[in-house]
Amino acid sequence: MTISSPLRADTLPDPNRRPTTAEKIATLKQLRSDAATPMGTRPIEKRHSQGRLTARERLDFLLDENSFVETDQLARHRTHDFGMHARRPLTDGIVTGWGTIDGREVCVFSQDAAVFGGALGEVYGEKMIKIMELATTTGRPLIGLYEGAGARIQEGAVSLDLIAQTFYQNVQASGVVPQISVIMGACAGGNAYSPALTDFVVMVDESSKMFVTGPDVIKTVTGELITQEELGGASTHMSTAGNTHYTASSDEDALEWVQDLLRYLPNNNRDQAPPEDPVDxxxxxxxxxxxxxxxxxxxxxxxxxxxxxxxxxxxxxxxxxxxxxxxxxxxxxxxxxxxxxxxxxxxxxxxxxxxxxxxxxxxxxxxxxxxxxxxxxxxxxxxxxxxxxxxxxxxxxxxxxxxxxxxxxxxxxxxxxxxxxxxxxxxxxxxxxxxxxxxxxxxxxxxxxxxxxGAAGAVGFIYRKELTAAAAEGKDVAALIESYEREYNDHFLxxxxxxxxxxxxxxxxxxxxxxxxxxxxxxxxxxxxxxxxxxxxxxxx
Known part of the structure; x- marks a missing residue:
């Protein structure tokens, strides 16, 4: 049986026709547009309803206007397991590049939880490592905006290896360029360990979470019941665990803190921080x-x-x-x-x-x-x-x-x-x-x-025998202590x-x-x- 095509012969694409320059430019513009919203507009609307910024909006807020230069914008993952071949959004869940803050160049990445929950896979990890290496080779501060679920399960051991490589890059950059991490959502596993290797960590009150294993795993393994906020909220990491350096009230507050912090830091260990006006x-x-x-x-x-x-x-x-x-x-x-x-x-x-x-x-x-x-x-x-x-x-x-x-x-x-x-x-x-x-x-x-x-401890130690003897003889021990303390104060303090x-x-x-x-x-x-x-x-x- 022959199946007829619904297309007329005169409407079929000409296999010999080359796309025009205008069509090629239009294709690139469309790809860029798709990369800006890799999962459509619904995740953006949801994020805005929560009073929070998207991965790209965070970079727009952090960096000087129109200064961001994106790298690997058109990257996609390569895996085909578990139906992943049918879901290949552009950027693969992380936005990377560089820009300026108050005119100073910085390397940045912003994890996008709208794409596979921000979980790190092979291409995602390669993008992250590339921008980390760019920071160290050019001597520029590295700022990471974190929101991700750790290793991408669908990519197995490859994702674990890439996470380990990001840790290695953190270690290599340590003491070479300032590394600043901003936790802007829930971060688990590798996306929690990487910030711990950096110089400064900022969390947003109530919306940021960070832990090695989440409450569900803890309940399964130990039977302990605990909420995400109790386990890894901003207040926990500041007052109890000591992993963070500032607790922000909002995404914007966190990013403004980073902007202020950079006033005091050099670009790298061979440089000096930008000077301000000297004193008369x-x-x-x-x-x-x-x-x-x-x-x-x-x-x-x-x-x-x-x-x-x-x-x-x-x-x-x-x-x-x-x-x-x-x-x-x-x-x-x-x-x-x-x-x-x-x-x-x-x-x-x-x-x-x-x-x-x-x-x-x-x-x-x-x-x-x-x-x-x-x-x-x-x-x-x-x-x-x-x-x-x-x-x-x-x-x-x-x-x-x-x-x-x-x-x-x-x-x-x-x-x-x-x-x-x-x-x-x-x-x-x-x-x-x-x-x-x-x-x-x-x-x-x-x-x-x-x-x-201090005087009280010293007098009790130095004059212990004299004070014991004075007490046995019924002398005014309090007056004697006061005299000894005055002598000690005048001589030592x-x-x-x-x-x-x-x-x-x-x-x-x-x-x-x-x-x-x-x-x-x-x-x-x-x-x-x-x-x-x-x-x-x-x-x-």
Missing amino acids: LAELPSVEELALDSIIPDAPSVPYDVRDVISALTDDADFFEIQADRAESVVTAFGHVDGQPVGFVANQPLHFAGCLDIDSSEKAARFVRTCDSFNIPIVMLVDVPGFLPGAAQEYGGILRRGAKLLYAYGEATVPKITVTMRKAYGGAYCVMGSKGLGADLNLAWPTAEIAVM TPYQAAERGLIDAVILPSETRESIIRNLRLLRSKVEHRHARKHGNMPL
């Missing part, structure tokens, strides 16, 4: 700096907000705090001093009296290493009575984890300045940028107390004994701090420090 020293001290002369309370147990000190030391009283809601006994922040980015690590008397603990030590150590990686001078502001005591801290590994800060600071070769404002006791004195740990300049205020321990021994380079007025930091940073810009040849150190991880 003739205009110092300012009103804010003069206020530092009265910021330390007369009573040593009364707290103050160390953020006020950072504000007085930075240009325009402006600084950019990192992990503000994590381990709050230490403040870590970027700021400009004399137009140059500086990293501040400051004890916060408002929390645990400024004591170092497991979490604050790791927070500070990570920040110090980040600054050292990217040529950012470090200023330590010290008011620390010691490490937080307790069995929970000891069992949690305070020795090993506190040693991370020791290691990070001792390893750093950038200019390092320490200002001791009040307490600097015991091992915590050593950790917080002491002369013996490699600080280039150690300044102290007249209110500084540098000693093995000042900066002058340390200054006599060269452990403090200068005792200065608090209002002179900003000028002193500026002058010394100008000198230290040309600092060169040589270290022993080695493959790498063995940090207590």
Whole structure:
């Protein structure tokens, strides 16, 4: 039986006819249009109804207008298993390329959860790796906008290998170019591990999730019932897990934070961050700096907000705090001093009296290493009575984890300045940028107390026999303790004994701090420090 064609002979395509130039251009335009909406308009409408941005809209918001140059726009996956040959959307679920932020070139990728849930397959992974390699070879910051379900099940072992290759690229880029990750939806498996390898991680409150295995798997394996938000929400990763550096209120807030962060970072480890206007020293001290002369309370147990000190030391009283809601006994922040980015690590008397603990030590150590990686001078502001005591801290590994800060600071070769404002006791004195740990300049205020321990503990230890004997003889022990403490305070709890021994380079007025930091940073810009040849150190991880 012959089946007749519904097409007339005069309407059949001419196999010998070549497409015109106009038709070829029209084809490309159509492909570009299809790539912009690979799954149609319904996912876009759904995303907008949730008050969220699409993968492309996020890039449009992040980058300077009309600066985005897309790479591999027309890529499609190659697999044919499980009916995948019938579903081959353009881009394969990730938008990659480069553009500018405030005129500075950056490499970017934005995962598209509308395509296969953002799961990573072979072509997807190849695109991601290509842009990561472009960032490292050109020395440009790498910004990843993450929203994906990990490995693409339909592509099996190939997808796992590509995920492993993205991890390898993260490791190769570490310390070479700044890597910034923005978690903009649910991320699991490989799409959660990759951000953990980067320098900065941002999550969006309520809409971002990040975990190795989700609640359904946990319920099946352990029987535990837990929600996605409890398991891997933004608040969990900031306050409990410590994996993130900022919790944003929206997609837009997250992207604006990244734009602000770049003001303090160089393009790569061979570069310096873009300078801002230098300071005219003739205009110092300012009103804010003069206020530092009265910021330390007369009573040593009364707290103050160390953020006020950072504000007085930075240009325009402006600084950019990192992990503000994590381990709050230490403040870590970027700021400009004399137009140059500086990293501040400051004890916060408002929390645990400024004591170092497991979490604050790791927070500070990570920040110090980040600054050292990217040529950012470090200023330590010290008011620390010691490490937080307790069995929970000891069992949690305070020795090993506190040693991370020791290691990070001792390893750093950038200019390092320490200002001791009040307490600097015991091992915590050593950790917080002491002369013996490699600080280039150690300044102290007249209110500084540098000693093995405070007066109460020292008197009880040094004069234990005398106090026991006095009590047995019925003497006024309280008056005797007060006398001993006064003697200890006068002899030890000042900066002058340390200054006599060269452990403090200068005792200065608090209002002179900003000028002193500026002058010394100008000198230290040309600092060169040589270290022993080695493959790498063995940090207590």
